[in-house]
Amino acid sequence: MEGNDAAWTSILEQLQSHIRETLEDEKCQDLLPFHDLHFIDDKSLYGASIDEVRAHFQSWVPKNLKARLRPNTKCTVSDVSHLSVDSTPRYNYCLVVDEICLESVSHPEGLGPVVKLVCREWESPWRSPEEKLQGVQAPFHDGVTEYDEEDVGWMYMPLLFYMDKYENFHDWGWSDMYVRPPFIDLSENESNLEGLWRRKVVN
Template structure:
């Protein structure tokens, strides 16, 4: 098990070590929490004498789930809409599209599901309006997959469906008679965008978050299409260690193949995952952490513990009152 965890975290540790031995430019490889901090850039940046700089953020220590503080370097706070626009179009396609796929994995919470989809679309509208890039709005497609067969689906089952959906979607977009796809640069760009490399999915806990307060709320889950688990079925069935929401170890480096994403980070995350120098391991933070700043009371799903505690207290009060009444 330790060897498996070491393999998963090797690239992260190598990059992290390198950051302490040499200077970095914007396009060099970044540590996991470094780039995760970038997904918070609209609240984690401030204007300094030399441009946009970041304030101290938190980084997970390698031997604990508790964060330790570090100071990061500066970066541009802008979303690269021009890159997004250039990669959504290909001469082999009869259309131009950008945006992620979202799966519904909960049978209930109909109102919350409807509000989540609308919130994501509203986030796109507001962000594009803010950056004066409404020209991209007509091409945005948050593709919704609401299939009863996927209600209650695990991340592995969602990924399997997404792996089948992606090539079919690309095929359906092709112009009649399109040939030499692999030699077409536009085809390469359009098929390697976040739309076909990552997808969103919402289960009960995500839909419950629609009614929770807090900056990161509400949330949805995001996963990479090509991620593979090295765990055996027996290992995957082991209890999940506290405070994590998936996995079999107590190590924050363990990659469980998905993470939480705030709805208001939708475009920002799409932009980051579309960068050549960024991949899943740069962005990944093991759930329930989202940025390394959280305390236990801020974890996604902590409201369930509060609810259970309140119910237990109410039951105790009722039991105590009933005992007093019977004694009288």
């Protein structure tokens, strides 16, 4: 989304600050130089659907893995895949900042600003490839439909949850951690629905 650079910058700064403070609190600040947040601010992706973002992420993963191999090595990405390198949180999940995430910066009530956490390997059991290209009909968005129990392949994540999620995803799978949007935690407290401010009616 263009025109909201201040909110975008705020999300990046808050995320980096959270990472730094968490590592310092746990006396693990020596790990900070090795935590590489790879930001992609690409105008061609502005307004992209979650399906489009996932496809972009899926193509980025092998390229990034290849770039991280030692120079002159004879190993290929396929050679290291059996070591589950590509199944770490870095390569299984990506973060997305869209319009509602940018708006959340101005609505810090509850658990504060959020991003969308997207699962790379998720596939929709409900929608065909052709239906994905058609998009999602209002009032649903990014795969959210009337099926209350549907796993839509992404969830909202407060910035303050980042380090816990990163650590827990080393041991737990997507289904263990998944929270159905627009809820942002397992309590399913309707007062914490993300984007609730959009539903408020001014009389």
